[in-house]
Amino acid sequence: MAEVEMSSGREVRSSTGSLGRMFQAASGLFLIFFLGVHLYVAHIDFGHPIQFFTSVIENMHNFWWLAFFIVFVWVISYHAVNGLGGIIKDLNIGEKGKAYVNYAMVALYIVTVVYGTILAVLVARIPLP
Amino acid sequence: MVEENVKNLREGPMGWAKFYRKGIGYFAFAMHRFSGLVIVFYLYLHLFVLSHLLVGKATYNSLVTSVTYGPFDSFLVLDVLLALVIFYHGANGTRLALNELGIGLENNKAMFYVFEVISMVLLGIFLYYAYMFLGAS
Numbered sequence: 001m002a003e004v005e006m007s008s009g010r011e012v013r014s015s016t017g018s019l020g021r022m023f024q025a026a027s028g029l030f031l032i033f034f035l036g037v038h039l040y041v042a043h044i045d046f047g048h049p050i051q052f053f054t055s056v057i058e059n060m061h062n063f064w065w066l067a068f069f070i071v072f073v074w075v076i077s078y079h080a081v082n083g084l085g086g087i088i089k090d091l092n093i094g095e096k097g098k099a100y101v102n103y104a105m106v107a108l109y110i111v112t113v114v115y116g117t118i119l120a121v122l123v124a125r126i127p128l129p
Numbered sequence: 130m131v132e133e134n135v136k137n138l139r140e141g142p143m144g145w146a147k148f149y150r151k152g153i154g155y156f157a158f159a160m161h162r163f164s165g166l167v168i169v170f171y172l173y174l175h176l177f178v179l180s181h182l183l184v185g186k187a188t189y190n191s192l193v194t195s196v197t198y199g200p201f202d203s204f205l206v207l208d209v210l211l212a213l214v215i216f217y218h219g220a221n222g223t224r225l226a227l228n229e230l231g232i233g234l235e236n237n238k239a240m241f242y243v244f245e246v247i248s249m250v251l252l253g254i255f256l257y258y259a260y261m262f263l264g265a266s
Contacts, residue, residue: 025226032219044258052193053186080169087162116176123182 020082027079034072041065053129060124073116081109157221157241164218171211205260212252212259220248 041059042051051059059065085105089098145159178196181189198204224244227233233240 022229025222025229028219028222029226032223035215035219039255039259044255053182053189056182056189076172080165080172083165084169087166112173112176119176119180119183123179126182129186 020086024079024082024086027075027082030075031079034068034075037068038072057123057126057128060120060126061128066120066124070117070120073120074113077109077112077116081105081112084108153238153241161218161221161225164214164221167211167214168218209256212256216248216252216255217245220244 060069082105085101088101093101145162148156148159174196178193181192196204197208199207221241221244224233224237224240227240228237
């Protein structure tokens with residue numbers, strides 16, 4: 001997670017561990033690429049800010065785009081859940097509370113990626129109109 | 130100052146919002162957290178909207194149009210704010226990631242300004258291309 005003071009670089013750290021911060025940074029850098037491609041494909045390339053039903057289905061019928069979006073869901077969910085967990089653990093909660101937060105975040109991550117993956121696969125199987 | 134920042138951190142979002150006389154470092158830190166929470170909320174909203182693809186073409190197109198434009202196109206303001214939050218978070222996050230690799234620790238404030246200016250220019254370009262065909266549906 002972020003630091004409070006910029007000047008010294010290490011005056012205040014959040015309770016997220018250094019390994020967690022490193023994975024957060026790495027997944028964040030991947031997301032710059034994933035989100036850039038997503039914004040281009042979904043909001044610019046089609047010449048309209050909204051991507052409607054037919055264009056989404058056409059897009060998801062391509063195996064590589066399907067794989068891209070599944071990986072996107074997995075990485076962005078990790079980044080989101082890890083960040084959210086870090087923020088919650090920085091609040092006034094005890095060690096036991098932090099352990100519960102860890103369990104809850106793992107559960108949330110699993111639910112999100114399973115749901116996102118199944119949704120992407122099911123959408124890819126919708127026949128083109 | 131550091132003790133006060135830690136206290137604000139423990140207070141949650143209301144504590145983070147106490148920017149007064151904290152400097153740009155604290156502002157960057159607090160806004161990174163706020164923007165992160167907004168993006169997490171939007172992630173699940175996005176999944177909810179996309180789930181309606183399974184319902185059918187008319188339902189999905191109707192829903193995605195209503196959540197994008199809203200009454201009197203008022204939701205377009207929220208779209209712009211969301212894009213602003215995403216670009217801010219991405220730029221500040223890139224700076225933090227480079228910090229984790231030991232890059233730019235000595236010039237952190239300058240890096241913050243440079244990354245944010247670049248991201249706002251990219252935001253302007255994105256918004257221009259995203260909305261130049263507005264109303265062409």
